[in-house]
Amino acid sequence: MLEIGNLEVVYNKVVLVLRGVSLRVEDGQAVALLGSNGAGKTTLLRAVTGLLSIHDGEITKGAVEWNGERLEGLAPTEIVRRGVAQVMERRRIFPDLTVEENLLAGAYQRRDGEVRADVEAQLERFPVLAGRRSSAAGYLSGGEQQMLAIARALMARPKLLLLDEPSLGLAPKLVEEVAGVIGSVNAEGVAVLLVEQNAAMALDVADHGYVLETGRVVHDGTAEELREDRDVKDFYLGLGAEGRKSFREVKHYHRRKRWLS
Amino acid sequence: MEKLLQLTFSGLALGGTYALVALGFVVIYRSSQVFNFAQGEFLIVGAFLMTTLTSSGVPWPAALLVAMLVTGLLGAVIERVVLRPLVGRPTFVLAILTIFIAFLMRTAAVLIWGADTRAMPSPWPRDGTLSVLGARVTYNSIGAMVATAVALLAFFLLFRRSKIGIGMRATATDQEAALGVGIPVGRVFGTAWFIAGATAALGGVFLGMFPRVVEPNLGFVAFRAFPAVLLGGLDSPAGAVTGGLILGVLELLAQGYVNPALGSFGQNFHEVFAYMFMIVVLVVRPYGLFGRRDIERV
């Protein structure tokens, strides 16, 4: 079980981005985290995966507990090793590695002898990838890259899968396909924390949802309840695909430099 | 004809040592996008270590292994202590830092080993030669070519077939994503520096066998290897080796044929020639002979 309690995160020692967020993902549960641009969704995931420090971010209060163990301060590798894998925003596959090498990269911290078998299993799950196993991942289409990003995360054999806006930039049909994949991964017993702006899609997949706004949880309930909630309806479900898209185009914040602490 | 062959073989051997130095650049660049200007200093340290070890009675092959190992470890330590804390800064900052590292290492080497020349031992008769197609090829040359071939093969297997190779290439393209999937990026950098140090030592040992002496200025050969790296493509081991070999051969051919023709003006023409050639190639192929453009598909 992932339990986030009263979490506060500050960037660059001054910018307070999460203001006391509490959230919980039970074993095997699928949880949606909704929120508009800049709400702090990615920041919350970074706090779980240990990637805050490379963004000059810091947990100033609260706790992130995974099966009773505190994750704060652990190296990202260690967190993956404990069964928490992620699909990052904008997929972030390794473009000049082959599809197969991308999958192997996802199993990097594993020490068991079943990695090869898992590669085959993932290629079987994603037939679009199987035919491209030896070609550079950068040449895959957007949808295929998203599938690869998910497959790569599954190579870590996670018990919890974090996904950051997997529907971003995909055509409706592909969004449905991604939702299907997430649903089936969850059905296999992997807990899911799904960050989305596409609330319709996320609430379809999830059992439970949270709505984050400027660093605070403003709604929280079962997927059913949230779908019926008027605010959620107006704000998130009311926006057509068009509206969402222009929202996204406003999004400038994208820091992709190289770091490591 | 005999002169041509002779020069070509010596050129390949010399180019092989350039290639070894160039491979060290490539392995670090390939994992961290940092251009390591201290590569030549690792070469000096490796070569001096070799002379110390053999003169204290360690058999040649064992001495070579120890020199490579120790120089490699030195690389890993420098990475951990000096560079790791700064990772995340723009890579040119790190590259400039390696210039200071180079300076410190050179000073330390002079303090430890002195500025005098030392004899570099060979495991085979010093002046032994083999006759190949009528040309005399020294054992030293053959040794350098074999070492280059072995190193290239090892690099190929490392990058293409090994887990750490995947880790290095993944880290080079996207550090955050590499961390995110669980690759211990710090350890990947350390390994890259270890390999770069060990390869530089190997190059230093063979390079030292040509003039047969070792002195701190040996490290300047790194500057002669720069064109090799840029020529081949910064991220390509095969390119580094090809670039090194081409430059080695061109350098000796220029020395043998062009320098005399230029009279006193041409004394050091061969050293400039490499740079001239590099510039021409880079104008035609900006990413080098083997370098790849980024795959970008949005």
Ligand SMILES: Nc1ncnc2c1ncn2[C@@H]1O[C@H](COP(=O)(O)OP(=O)(O)OP(=O)(O)O)[C@@H](O)[C@H]1O
């Ligand atoms: N490295 C950083 N340094 C400073 N501020 C940051 C940094 N990363 C994010 N922020 C700020 O923190 C806030 C939350 O960002 P975050 O990326 O977590 O939002 P998000 O909910 O994921 O948004 P989006 O839907 O656009 O991805 C934003 O105001 C953003 O500007």
Ligand SMILES: [Mg+2]
């Ligand atoms: Mg985000």
